[in-house]
Amino acid sequence: MITEDDTAGPRGLAAQARALADGEATSRALTERALARIEETRTTLNAFRRVCTDAALAEADAADAALARGERLPLLGVPVAVKDDTDVCGEPTAFGCPGEFPVKEADAEAVRRLRAAGAVVVGKTNSPELGQWPFTEGPAFGDTRNAWSPDHTPGGSSGGSATAVAAGLVAGALGSDGAGSIRIPAAWSHLVGIKPQRGRVSTWPDAEAFNGITVIGPLARTVEDAALLLDVAAGNVEGDLHRPPRVDVRGAVGRDPGRLRIALSTRTAFTATSKRLDPVVGSAVRALAERLAGLGHEVTEADPPYGPIGLTFVPRATAGIAAWSARAPDPALLDPRTRGAARTGKLLGGRVLRAARAAEAPLQRRIGRIFRDYDVVLAPTTATPPPRVGDLAALSGWQTDRAMIAHCPYAWPWNVLGWPGVNVPAGFTPDGLPLGAQLLGPANSEPLLVALASQLEADRRWYEHWPSSAWPTVNPSSAR
Numbered sequence: 001m002i003t004e005d006d007t008a009g010p011r012g013l014a015a016q017a018r019a020l021a022d023g024e025a026t027s028r029a030l031t032e033r034a035l036a037r038i039e040e041t042r043t044t045l046n047a048f049r050r051v052c053t054d055a056a057l058a059e060a061d062a063a064d065a066a067l068a069r070g071e072r073l074p075l076l077g078v079p080v081a082v083k084d085d086t087d088v089c090g091e092p093t094a095f096g097c098p099g100e101f102p103v104k105e106a107d108a109e110a111v112r113r114l115r116a117a118g119a120v121v122v123g124k125t126n127s128p129e130l131g132q133w134p135f136t137e138g139p140a141f142g143d144t145r146n147a148w149s150p151d152h153t154p155g156g157s158s159g160g161s162a163t164a165v166a167a168g169l170v171a172g173a174l175g176s177d178g179a180g181s182i183r184i185p186a187a188w189s190h191l192v193g194i195k196p197q198r199g200r201v202s203t204w205p206d207a208e209a210f211n212g213i214t215v216i217g218p219l220a221r222t223v224e225d226a227a228l229l230l231d232v233a234a235g236n237v238e239g240d241l242h243r244p245p246r247v248d249v250r251g252a253v254g255r256d257p258g259r260l261r262i263a264l265s266t267r268t269a270f271t272a273t274s275k276r277l278d279p280v281v282g283s284a285v286r287a288l289a290e291r292l293a294g295l296g297h298e299v300t301e302a303d304p305p306y307g308p309i310g311l312t313f314v315p316r317a318t319a320g321i322a323a324w325s326a327r328a329p330d331p332a333l334l335d336p337r338t339r340g341a342a343r344t345g346k347l348l349g350g351r352v353l354r355a356a357r358a359a360e361a362p363l364q365r366r367i368g369r370i371f372r373d374y375d376v377v378l379a380p381t382t383a384t385p386p387p388r389v390g391d392l393a394a395l396s397g398w399q400t401d402r403a404m405i406a407h408c409p410y411a412w413p414w415n416v417l418g419w420p421g422v423n424v425p426a427g428f429t430p431d432g433l434p435l436g437a438q439l440l441g442p443a444n445s446e447p448l449l450v451a452l453a454s455q456l457e458a459d460r461r462w463y464e465h466w467p468s469s470a471w472p473t474v475n476p477s478s479a480r
Contacts, residue, residue, distance in 0.1 A: 010168035010470060012463075013078055013225040020067055020077045027067070027077030027120060031060035034079040034122050037169045045469060046144045047164040049084045050091050051123040059120040066118070074232050076118030081164050081173040082111055084127045086216065087205065096127040096157070097338075098140040099329040109202035110174060110216050110233045117232040125160030125173060129338045130324050131214070133400065134184050134382075134408045136160055137393045138335065145389060147189060148434055148467040152386040155185030161219050162189040168470035171220065172229045178214035179317065180381070180411025183423040186219055187381035187436020190425045190465060192226040192453065193219045194249075195411075197444055198418035199242025201233045208241045210320030211353065212360075213313070213415040222463045223454045224253045226422075230446070242418070244444055252447035253454045260452065262299045263374040264289045268383075268409040269306035273402050275409045278384045284426040284435045285380045291459060292378065292452075304370045304377060309363055309413050312356040316416070318345030319353050337397040364417055364443075371442045376452060381423045381436040382408050414440055422449045425462040 011019065019025040035056065038048055056079065063077035082088055085095040087108040092101035106112075111121065126136050126144045136144035136159025146154040147166035154163045158175025162185035165173050175182040177195040186193025194217045201216040203209040209216075218229035227250040236243045266277055266285070293299045321338065322345030328334055334342075348356075370377065384407045392403050414421045419442055426437040439449045457463070 011171065012222050013075065013080070013172040013220060014228055016078045016171060017075055021072055027060040027063040028057065030077065031056050031079050031120050031122060034170055037167070038123065041167060041169065041469065044145065044150060045147060045163050045167055046142050047125055047160045047167070047169060048081070048123045049094065049126045049141050049160065052088070052091065052121060055090060056120050056122045063118055063120060073118035074228065075114065078119055079122045079170050080114060080119045080229070081123055081125050081161060081170045082121055083158055083161050083173070083175050084124045085131060085176055086111060086174060088121055088124055091124060094140065095131065095324065096129045096138055096140060097328050098333040101329060109204040109235070109237055113233050113235055114174075119232070122170060125158070125164050127157045127160060129335050130321050131157035131176060131178055131181050132321065132338065132341065133157065133392065134180070134404055135387070135389070135392050137389065143389050146386055147469045148432060151388055152433060153188070153389050155188040155386060157181040158219060159185045162186060162191060165189070165191055165219050165221060166467060166470070168466070172225050173219050174216055174229070174233060175219050176209070176214055176216050177415065178210050178320070179313070179415055180408055182217050182219060183381050183411050183421060183436070183438060184408050186423040187426070188386040188434055190434035190462065191219050191221055191423070192223050192425070193217065193423040194226050194230055194446070194450075195414065195421045196230060196234070196446055197244045197420045199236065199240060199244050200446070201230070202236050202240050204237045204240060207239050211316040211357065212242065212418065213316050214320070223450060223457050224250070227253050227450050247444055247447050249446045249450050252451040255451045255454070257448060257451040257455055260297045260375040261373065262289070262292055262297050263302035263370060263377045264299055265301070265303045265377050265379045267303035269309050269413050271310050271405050271409065273405045275383055275406045277380060280385065280429050281380050281383060281435055285378070285437045288424075288426050288437050288456070289378055292456065295455060295459060299378070300374075302370065302374060304367045306413055307363065307366050309367070309416055312359045312363065313412055313416050315348040315353045315356040318342070319349045320345065322346045322349065337400055340397040360416065360418070367413070367417060368442055375441070376449065377440040379438045379440060380410050381438045382410065385429045385433045385435060410438065419443055420446045420449060422453050424453050424456055425460070
């Protein structure tokens with residue numbers, strides 16, 4: 001019998017999968033609980049854009065029948081959520097935009113793989129328009145709030161997925177990361193968030209997303225759950241432009257990473273805008289560095305040679321916004337900042353975009369020099385704690401860009417490079433707001449990063465800390 005009490009909190013993905021396989025729980029009951037919690041928090045946290053109640057219950061019943069027949073799959077019967085930018089059959093893909101979007105007739109490849117592993121998709125989580133901002137607010141769906149403090153944003157653009165996991169609505173969710181959009185909300189929600197190697201998870205039916213800067217990845221409360229969700233979603237189809245070699249991410253959980261050379265970096269890439277590392281964030285990251293040293297690693301202050309990487313990001317991002325905004329049924333309904341970014345993207349397409357993409361390989365060689373002397377880079381995920389809901393929503397486009405860079409200057413370079421990064425919880429502000437740090441590596445280094453994150457998790461035990469919003473006031477007999 002699974003119980004969810006004030007000492008344990010709701011169970012994780014792997015624990016739910018084990019309980020289902022052992023007959024200690026039913027998928028129907030776990031799914032009913034997830035749906036009840038989603039409904040209960042709709043007016044307070046507002047994590048979901050779409051809730052697939054009937055379809056999810058039907059999937060849960062089918063999973064219970066499969067379990068009764070003795071079938072076993074990695075996530076058979078486990079409820080999960082998917083971000084609003086990813087196709088779910090029978091639901092529209094609005095990516096945070098207003099308007100009536102057509103219903104999709106097929107799952108995205110990542111969702112197809114979730115279902116093939118037995119997962120029950122309970123709904124689609126909120127995202128700001130086209131994933132542009134580190135806050136999850138908009139007229140199409142309202143404000144998504146932080147599970148640890150509803151007055152603050154969970155971040156973005158995978159803010160709905162982060163809130164859903166942090167509040168215990170689901171134990172794991174897919175997000176996407178084009179400039180830190182998994183790692184930022186993971187940092188501000190006390191979660192593990194993995195930005196995988198470009199192409200690790202297929203973006204099909206798009207051959208690539210946002211000119212190669214955006215990837216799909218997991219958010220979860222533990223390293224094991226994040227690795228499990230990533231391994232299940234990973235894989236490619238013939239039309240994918242990026243198809244990295246397969247790696248075993250979940251197998252790295254609990255593995256001794258060995259004595260690593262870790263570069264502690266607090267320098268940001270050049271952006272011609274003002275930004276400053278908040279002392280409370282800097283102290284939290286340095287405390288994490290000290291713990292890593294205490295675990296036997298060699299930690300030295302050193303910074304990647306970023307060079308002119310910022311010049312290559314803007315054309316790729318804004319051209320992606322221009323292309324995606326053309327899918328909107330009524331572009332006039334889009335935020336003026338979205339329309340402005342789309343105009344910029346049209347101007348920077350063509351030759352400028354091609355030049356930006358051609359600069360990627362030289363930048364990889366330049367920045368990759370740091371991995372001659374170090375195995376992993378440790379950096380802040382954000383420069384500040386989470387801002388309040390509404391602080392950035394009423395700004396102009398230029399003001400929003402400046403504020404966004406000031407809050408989040410650390411994540412986006414790894415999107416240009418296409419390399420993996422893992423956010424790990426780094427503690428809290430004196431007011432109880434979550435903070436995070438990034439473990440960054442070269443191409444295909446997810447197993448190393450996960451092994452290190454797992455070692456740190458065993459020491460820090462961040463999964464023992466829950467926000468008060470994670471405890472349900474309704475508890476259907478789902479624990480059976």
